[in-house]
Amino acid sequence: MSSRIQQASLVARRRLALQTDEFVFALSAPSGSPAAGPAGSVVGAVAAPPDLRFRPGQFISVRVGTDADQNPILRSYSIASPPERWGELALVLRLLSDGIGSRYFDALRIGESITFTGPMGFFVNELAHSGDVVYIATGTGIAPLLPMIEETLRRSETGRVILFWGLRSEADVFYQDELSALSTRTPRFTHQIYLSQPQSFCRLRGRVTGPVLELLPGLREPTFYLCGNGQMIEELKAGLVARGVSRKRQIRTEAFFD
Numbered sequence: 001m002s003s004r005i006q007q008a009s010l011v012a013r014r015r016l017a018l019q020t021d022e023f024v025f026a027l028s029a030p031s032g033s034p035a036a037g038p039a040g041s042v043v044g045a046v047a048a049p050p051d052l053r054f055r056p057g058q059f060i061s062v063r064v065g066t067d068a069d070q071n072p073i074l075r076s077y078s079i080a081s082p083p084e085r086w087g088e089l090a091l092v093l094r095l096l097s098d099g100i101g102s103r104y105f106d107a108l109r110i111g112e113s114i115t116f117t118g119p120m121g122f123f124v125n126e127l128a129h130s131g132d133v134v135y136i137a138t139g140t141g142i143a144p145l146l147p148m149i150e151e152t153l154r155r156s157e158t159g160r161v162i163l164f165w166g167l168r169s170e171a172d173v174f175y176q177d178e179l180s181a182l183s184t185r186t187p188r189f190t191h192q193i194y195l196s197q198p199q200s201f202c203r204l205r206g207r208v209t210g211p212v213l214e215l216l217p218g219l220r221e222p223t224f225y226l227c228g229n230g231q232m233i234e235e236l237k238a239g240l241v242a243r244g245v246s247r248k249r250q251i252r253t254e255a256f257f258d
């Protein structure tokens, strides 16, 4: 974990879905410091962005304002880009109309900088999976899971890799191209999107908890990664543990909010 205060400037922003935007940042070099390129290579006299070493699944803590006593107001955001995108950092945010962090990001203009610490957190892939791997997200909980899934799929493991993603309606869906490309490229990966309040006929309707528990008997030595709203995490964790899954060895969680 890094507690060093860092800066990154906004280079791109794109709408992914309803109230959901991707923000891409270029890491800034600390003023006056020499900079190194990938794998320690020298980048000449021009200051280059520093490397931010992180594992897929980790998050950063962003300063989104100051309170009345001038203490920083902080919000956590998972890193949505893979570590291989050197010098760059993507975040995927659900922009809440009256959230402090949401308003801060919504007002950010291209070229403006954020101040953050990190990477931090222990919600990362196990170093190896002996069996199947099941990722479960709600909403923007997909942000850390996509780079984690990509990391797992690059390994020479043979287990199935399954993503269950719960969203409210069609307007909330994004990353369709990315997920389809992964499924096509890597047959051991499959994904299913569940909509709790679909606007039209939808085959996969409802919440993710039931389908994951139904799949359990057919899984081989599974590891579960749960990310998103706290209620889904608590319910699913309780259901898995009640069916004999080891909380300590087989379940990893990251709750974005209660």
Ligand SMILES: Cc1cc2nc3c(=O)[nH]c(=O)nc-3n(C[C@H](O)[C@H](O)[C@H](O)COP(=O)(O)OP(=O)(O)OC[C@H]3O[C@@H](n4cnc5c(N)ncnc54)[C@H](O)[C@@H]3O)c2cc1C
Binding pocket: 059, 075, 076, 077, 078, 079, 091, 092, 093, 094, 095, 096, 098, 099, 100, 101, 102, 103, 121, 139, 140, 143, 144, 254, 255, 256, 257, 258
């Ligand atoms: C480790 C970690 C990683 C996180 N990563 C992300 C991320 O990648 N993307 C992201 O969008 N958020 C992420 N969050 C949530 C994020 O830190 C903020 O809580 C969220 O963006 C709301 O902050 P705010 O200041 O806008 O609203 P606030 O004023 O703090 O929150 C208003 C209320 O909205 C609810 N809420 C919070 N987040 C959400 C949400 N995503 N969807 C619906 N309701 C919500 C909560 O009940 C909260 O009380 C993460 C949280 C943690 C702890």
